[in-house]
Amino acid sequence: MLSTTDFRKGLKIKIEGEPYYIVDFQHARTAQRRAFVRTKLKNIKTGAVLERTFSAGETFEEPDFQEKWMQYLYSSGNDFHFMDSKTYEQIVLNEEHLGDYRWYLKENEEYKILFFEGKSVNLDIPTSVLLKVTSTEPAIKGDSVTNITKDATLETGLVVKVPLFIKEGDTIKVDTRTGEYIERA
Numbered sequence: 001m002l003s004t005t006d007f008r009k010g011l012k013i014k015i016e017g018e019p020y021y022i023v024d025f026q027h028a029r030t031a032q033r034r035a036f037v038r039t040k041l042k043n044i045k046t047g048a049v050l051e052r053t054f055s056a057g058e059t060f061e062e063p064d065f066q067e068k069w070m071q072y073l074y075s076s077g078n079d080f081h082f083m084d085s086k087t088y089e090q091i092v093l094n095e096e097h098l099g100d101y102r103w104y105l106k107e108n109e110e111y112k113i114l115f116f117e118g119k120s121v122n123l124d125i126p127t128s129v130l131l132k133v134t135s136t137e138p139a140i141k142g143d144s145v146t147n148i149t150k151d152a153t154l155e156t157g158l159v160v161k162v163p164l165f166i167k168e169g170d171t172i173k174v175d176t177r178t179g180e181y182i183e184r185a
Helices: 095-104
Strands: 011-015 017-030 036-043 047-056 065-076 081-086 090-094 110-116 119-124 126-138 149-153 158-164 172-176 182-185
Touching: 011 065, 090 095, 090 119, 095 119, 149 172, 158 172, 158 182
Parallel strands: none
Antiparallel strands: 011 017, 017 036, 036 047, 065 081, 065 110, 081 090, 110 119, 126 149, 126 172, 149 158, 172 182
């Protein structure tokens, strides 16, 4: 069992049968009342953010989470296939489940998948990934006076704004939180 004294950012808890993780929390106490904890929680399944206040000392059930490293194999239509390298067990996550993370998946790479009560609920992806530029327009000489960018299509199909010096075949680092170019690798 977890208590409000165990709260920290990123802690996973189960409230009313749903898995949440703590985005932010604050212990507070007023002069004539009992201490309480204000929290901002994010539902791991749906992504919805919830603000709740709990009494100090309140206890919570620890969720039945399991994390597995799984290899991304391929996509077919809206389905993305992953395999556990140890047991060769395969699972399929759909496009709706992955959201924008689908643009950062590279074949044969390992990703951490979070399971809640035996069902996959979340894919943990690094904050930045290296992707190869498959197509972009060539730079025109003399356009480098100001900070001008151009579109570049990456190996996963993602289109990113990049500086003019980036050309086809270059590998670039992309921020997975914002989808923006960071640097040339």
